[in-house]
Amino acid sequence: MAINIIPIETPTLGDRSYLATDGETAFVVDPQRDIDRMLDLAASRGVMIRHVFETHIHNDYVTGGLALARATGAAYHVNAEDPVRFEHSPVRDGDVIEIGPRMRVRVVATPGHTHTHLSYVLESGGETVAVFTGGSLLYGSTGRPDLLGPDHTDALAHAQYRTAQKLASDLPDGTEVYPTHGFGSFCSSTQSDASASTIGRERKINPVLTQDEREYVETLLAGLGAYPAYYAHMAPLNAEGPDAPDLSEPHRADAAELRRRLEAGEWVVDLRSRKAFAAGHLGGSFNFGLDGAFSTYLGWLIPWGTPVSLLAETPDEIAEAQRELVRIGIDRPASAVTGDLSTWTGGEPLHEVGLAGFAELGAVRHHRPVVVLDVRRDQEWEESHLPGAVHIPLHELLSRMEEVPDGEVWTHCASGYRAAIAGSFLSAAGRRVVVIDDDFANAGRSGLEVTG
Template sequence: MIEIVPIDTPTLGDRSYFVTDGEVAFVVDPQRDIDRVLALAEERGVRVADVFETHIHNDYVTGGLALARATGAAYHVNSADPVEFEHDAVSDGDVIEVGARMRVRVVATPGHTFTHLAYVLEAPGRAPAVFSGGSLLYGSTGRPDLLGPSHTHELVTAQYGSVQRLARELPDDAEIFPTHGFGSFCSATQSQAEASTIGREKRTNPALTLDEKEYVESLLAGLDAWPAYYAHMGPSNSAGPAAPDLSEPRRADAAELRRRIEAGEWVVDLRTRTAFAAGHMAGSLNFGLDGPMATYLGWLIPWGTPVTLLGETPEDVAEAQRELVRIGIDRPAAAATGGPERWADGEPLASFDRASFDELAAVRHHRPVVVLDVRRVQEWEQSHIEGAVHIPLHELPQRLDEVPDGEVWVHCQGGYRAAVAASLLAAAGRRVVAIDDEYGARAGLPTAAAAV
C-alpha cells in the first residue's frame, strides 16, 4: 500500500511530501530542516531513493540537495534549471521507477516559474496522484509574478495552459498534492481546503472554470506584495544549499545585548505581543513565535543584519532557529533566555499600551491621535478607517520618518503585524499604542474604500 505523508510547514504555508510503498520512499520539495524527513524514514524503516524538486523555490531554502547527500538518493531537478550542483536532470515525459511498485512521470507545468515541473505518481491499485508544486493548487494556482513584471503576462498565460493540461491528462479521481497554498505568498489566492482531486478542481478552480482571459485578469487583479527575502531564495537554491546548523547559539549577557542594539543589529524578542507590550528590553523588536515570525522578520530585516534571539526557554530559541534557516538566515549572532528583567539586567524596561478599536473610537472623541494602518495595499483598498495613515508593514522600517508626529495607534487585520510595527516605532522613540483587535470589530469608526 502506498502511503503519502504531508510534512507541513504552516508558518511558511508550504507542504513537502514523503511517499513510501513500505520498502523505499521518495520525497517531493523537502524543506531545509531535513531531520523531519530522516525521522520519517527511520520510523518506517525505509530508504529514501529519490528526491524531486518541482521548481527552484522562491519562498524557502530547499533541503533537496542535503537530503540526497544524506541518503544517497537521486536528486531530480529540471534539466533546464542552471543549478551548480550534481543532480539527475529530468524533463517532460521522463519516467522514474522508484522501487518495484512506484513510478513517477514528469510533466512540464510552466507558470509559477518557467521551468516548473509536476510529478505524477502511478502505482498499481490506486488512482494517480499529482505533486503539483506551485502550479495547480487547491482552488487556485501559484502566482506568476515572482520573476519580475516583464515575465508576468507570459507566465500567467503558461500557468493557465499547465493547469488545463493536468486536468485534461489526469482522471477526475486523481489526487492533488500541492506544495503551496496553505498560507504561502507563492499562492495567488488562499483556500481552506485540505485535500482535492482533479474532478473537484474542474468544478471550483478559476483556472478550470473561467476562460483564459477571465482567469488572467482575475488572477493579476488579486496579486499583492510578497516578502522581500524571496529575492535571495532562488540564487541560494540554484547554488545548492547545505544542511543547516541547528546547534545552540552562543549565549549573550545584558551588556552584549545592549551593544548589539546600539550597533543597529536586530535583537528579536520571541514572546507573545501581550508579554512584549507589558515589558521588554528597550530597543528590542517583537516577532512572536505565535505568528508567522520568519516570514515577517525575513521580509523586514535589511538582509545580512545580525540577529540575536530572546526566548523564554532554549526550546523557543531552537524553534526560531529552525524557522529562520528555512529562509536562509542561518546562524543567530547570539541568544539569551529567561525574561526581560534578566536581559536588561537593571535597565528600566520599556512598555506600551494595547487597546481595542472601541477604545480607539472613544479616544478620538477626546484628543487627536495618529492612526497608522500597516496592512497590505489590497486590504487598505477594500476598507480603511477614515483619516488613517497607510504604510504597509514591510515598508515601515524605511518610512518611519513619514509617520506623523504625536501618539500613534497602530493596527492591522488581527494584531500580529500591529505588534511588530509597534515594536519598531517604540524602538525609534515614538509613543505608541498597539491595537490588539480584529479589524472587523471597528464598528464605532467610520471607514472608506480606496478609489481604484
C-alpha cells in the same frame, strides 16, 4: 500493498512537503531545509528514501533537497534546464522514474509559476494515483506568476493557464492533487481552506479550469499583491545547493553585549507574545512573536545580512526560532538570551507600549487627538479602512517612518500581530505607541466609521 502519501506541513511558511511510500521504498517531493523531520518520518515508517524530487527552484524557502539526498544516498531529481551548481539527476518532460516494483513517477513540464516548473505524476499498478503539483495547480488556485519579475509575468500567467488545462485533460478525475504551496504561502495567487483535492474537484471549482484564458489571466494579475522581500534571495541560494542547517545552540550573550549590538545597528528580536512585550521589553528591541508568522515577517523586513540576536524565555523557543530562520536562509543567530527580563536589560529601565482594542480607540478619540496607523497591505486597505487613518503597509514602514505624523500612535492591522511589530519599530524610535490587539472586524462593531 497500498501507496501512502504523508504530508509534512510547514504552516508558518504555508507549504507542504511529501513522503510517498509503498511500505518499503519511499520518495520525497520538495523537502524543507530542516530535513530531520523527513528523516524521522521515514525511520518511523521503516522505509528507505531512494529519490528526492524538486518541482522548481523555490522562491519562498531554502530547499533541503540536496542535503536530504546526500544524507540518504537518494537520487536528486531537478529539471535539466535549471542552472544549478551541484550534482543531481536531471529530468525532463516525459521522463519516467521507476521507484521499486510498485511505484513509478512520470515527469510533466508545468511552466507558469516558473519557466522550468515540473509536476510529478505517481502511478502504481497501471493506475494514476496522484500528481505533485508544487507551485502550479493549487487547491482552488494557482501559483503566482510574478516572482521572476514583471518582464516574465504575463507570459507565465498564460503558461499557467495552459499547464492547468493540460493536467486536467490528461489526468483522471480521481487523481489526488498534492501541491507544495497554497496553505498560506505568498507563492499562491490566492488562498484556500481546502486540505485535500482531486483533479475532478479542481475542474469544478478552480478558476483556471472554469474561466477562459483571458478572464483567468486578467483576474489573476489584478489580484496580485506584495510578497516578502526575502524571496529575492531564495532562488540563488537554492541554485547553489544548500547544505544541511546548523541547528546547534547559538552563542549566549549578556546584557552588555546586547546593548553593544543594538548600538551597532544589529537587530535584537524579542520572541515573546505582543502582550508580554507591551508590558515590558528591552529598549530598541523588535517584537516578532513566535505565535505568528515569525520568519515570514522577519525575513520580509530585515535588511538582508543584518545580524540577529534572539530573546526568549526558554531555550526551546530559541530552538524553534532557529528552525524557522534556517528555512529562509538566516542560518545562525548572532547571539541568544533566555530567562527573565533582568537578564536582558542589565538593570536598565524597561520600555513599555500600550495595548488596547478598537473600542478603546473610539473612546480615546473623543478626548484627545491620536494618530491611527494602518499597517495592512494595499488590498486590505482598499477593501475597508478607518477614515483619517494613515496607511503605511508594514513592509514599507521602516523606510517611511518619517511619514508617521507627530503624536501618540495607535497601530492596527487585521488581528494585532503586524500592529505589534510596527509598534515595536515605533517604540524603538522613541515614539509613544498603543498597539490595537484586536480583529479589524470589531472596528465597526465598536462604533467606529469604516469605509471602503
